[in-house]
Amino acid sequence: MSGLVQLNAVGVRFGHVQALDGVNLRVAAGERLALVGANGSGKSTLLRVLHGLVSPTRGSVLRDSAARQAMVFQRPHMLRLSALNNVALALWIRGTEWKQARQIASLSLGRVGLGDAASRNARTLSGGQQQRLALARAWSLGPDLLFLDEPTSSLDPNAKREVEALMAEFAQGGTTLVFASHNLGQVKRLATRVVYLEQGRVLADLPVHDFFNGSRLGETSREADLFIKGELA
Amino acid sequence: MNTFSESAATALALITGFDPVLLSIVARSLAVSASACILACAGGLVLGAWLGVARFPGRGALLTVLNTLLALPSVVVGLVIYLLLSRSGPLGFLGWLFSFKAMVLAQTVLVLPVVAALTRQVVEDVDRAHGEQLTSLGAGRLLRAMLLAWDERYALLTVVIASFGRAISEVGAVMIVGGNIDGFTRVMTTAIALETSKGDLPLALALGIVLLGVVLALNALIAAVRRWRIGGKDQPLLLEGAPG
Numbered sequence: 054m055s056g057l058v059q060l061n062a063v064g065v066r067f068g069h070v071q072a073l074d075g076v077n078l079r080v081a082a083g084e085r086l087a088l089v090g091a092n093g094s095g096k097s098t099l100l101r102v103l104h105g106l107v108s109p110t111r112g113s114v115l116r117d118s119a120a121r122q123a124m125v126f127q128r129p130h131m132l133r134l135s136a137l138n139n140v141a142l143a144l145w146i147r148g149t150e151w152k153q154a155r156q157i158a159s160l161s162l163g164r165v166g167l168g169d170a171a172s173r174n175a176r177t178l179s180g181g182q183q184q185r186l187a188l189a190r191a192w193s194l195g196p197d198l199l200f201l202d203e204p205t206s207s208l209d210p211n212a213k214r215e216v217e218a219l220m221a222e223f224a225q226g227g228t229t230l231v232f233a234s235h236n237l238g239q240v241k242r243l244a245t246r247v248v249y250l251e252q253g254r255v256l257a258d259l260p261v262h263d264f265f266n267g268s269r270l271g272e273t274s275r276e277a278d279l280f281i282k283g284e285l286a
Numbered sequence: 287m288n289t290f291s292e293s294a295a296t297a298l299a300l301i302t303g304f305d306p307v308l309l310s311i312v313a314r315s316l317a318v319s320a321s322a323c324i325l326a327c328a329g330g331l332v333l334g335a336w337l338g339v340a341r342f343p344g345r346g347a348l349l350t351v352l353n354t355l356l357a358l359p360s361v362v363v364g365l366v367i368y369l370l371l372s373r374s375g376p377l378g379f380l381g382w383l384f385s386f387k388a389m390v391l392a393q394t395v396l397v398l399p400v401v402a403a404l405t406r407q408v409v410e411d412v413d414r415a416h417g418e419q420l421t422s423l424g425a426g427r428l429l430r431a432m433l434l435a436w437d438e439r440y441a442l443l444t445v446v447i448a449s450f451g452r453a454i455s456e457v458g459a460v461m462i463v464g465g466n467i468d469g470f471t472r473v474m475t476t477a478i479a480l481e482t483s484k485g486d487l488p489l490a491l492a493l494g495i496v497l498l499g500v501v502l503a504l505n506a507l508i509a510a511v512r513r514w515r516i517g518g519k520d521q522p523l524l525l526e527g528a529p530g
Contacts, residue, residue, distance in 0.1 A: 101418070104422060106418050106421060106422060123422070123423075124419075124422045126418075126419055126422075129419065130415070130416035130419045132433065132436075132437045133437050133439075142423075142433075143423045143424075146420075146423050146424045146425050146429065147423070147424045190423075194423075
């Protein structure tokens with residue numbers, strides 16, 4: 054395996070629902086991979102399988118065990134602690150001494166522009182601030198591979214731009230990004246490669262330019278056609 | 287003046303005059319129930335939190351048993367503890383029967399399932415919603431359980447208070463294993479039962495008023511904790527700049 058993660062014929066079933074079906078995917082270092090598709094297409098499940106939160110019911114997952122991973126969720130959950138301690142706790146869980154964890158956490162908060170909010174209860178931060186805090190938490194872990202599940206879907210345009218800028222910074226710093234998104238503009242701005250999912254199957258896996266220009270995906274799937282035109286996004 | 291109003295007046299006089307017999311019974315009741323509550327919470331909070339995140343074969347059956355124990359009749363607990371602690375029972379060598387310790391043990395057994403079952407529910411709900419984020423950070427099952435329990439500490443405080451209320455208001459278990467011995471194992475509920483049967487209504491009524499006062503105070507505490515929780519509850523993911 055030459056990538057960071059590789060899925061071979063992966064299937065995931067939740068009860069009677071086939072969330073993923075026969076997915077083959079390899080994530081290489083340095084990529085910015087966008088997972089797109091309508092609601093229920095399997096994007097979030099695929100992210101969770103890639104990150105190791107969900108085990109496949111069929112197929113296999115190969116991982117580069119040396120690669121550090123982190124994930125930012127659509128609605129980040131912060132504990133009833135200060136913003137600083139929420140970040141420090143993530144480091145402590147991974148074995149960093151508490152005092153050092155707080156120092157790194159402080160740097161991370163500064164990086165996402167939350168230095169002034171370090172002592173505030175994380176639960177009292179706005180949605181955009183909480184998402185930036187989640188990115189600070191992820192950044193502090195120094196991930197080689199960062200998964201993001203629709204990180205801007207509940208944010209206003211300003212907060213979206215801030216989060217996108219931070220995602221771009223991650224990528225410039227060498228972090229491989231895999232993100233699920235409904236926002237086609239965001240996909241065009243951030244991704245280098247697009248995987249289109251429909252009913253748990255990968256219908257397209259193309260470089261971003263090819264996906265939006267010249268892909269014949271729309272001819273094979275009415276849903277994909279609507280999605281690419283932005284009518285399902 | 288009728289019997290009730292006479293008894294009520296005498297009861298109030300006992301309370302306002304800090305009657306030593308009344309005070310000793312109240313103090314013993316609080317000590318027994320508080321000790322039982324501390325022991326039950328020490329075990330029940332950890333057990334409940336772990337059950338909230340653990341998945342293993344037979345978990346469903348165990349939860350059914352645990353939930354059934356929520357409605358455990360106190361006289362049945364009293365009977366079982368009595369049989370265990372009686373001279374011929376397996377724990378008879380301890381010599382605890384008709385003692386403070388026996389009453390604490392009985393109330394601990396009575397309250398522990400309440401703490402464990404309610405804690406399990408609280409932690410399981412929050413784990414279902416957010417547990418994977420802690421797993422993503424690298425938290426193992428036990429650490430996740432402890433972090434989620436700590437994060438839900440205000441909800442669990444309500445559980446602790448409710449369990450104390452269950453302990454202090456029960457009569458069957460302490461009556462059987464404590465024996466209601468004057469000055470030794472007599473607590474509020476057993477004293478009320480005895481004094482009523484003897485016709486000493488003022489003392490029974492005074493104890494009843496104090497017991498009601500304790501329960502009322504607990505309810506007020508639960509309401510205060512709930513208000514505190516709602517006041518500090520997570521803000522929804524507001525759009526930045528949006529009112530709210």
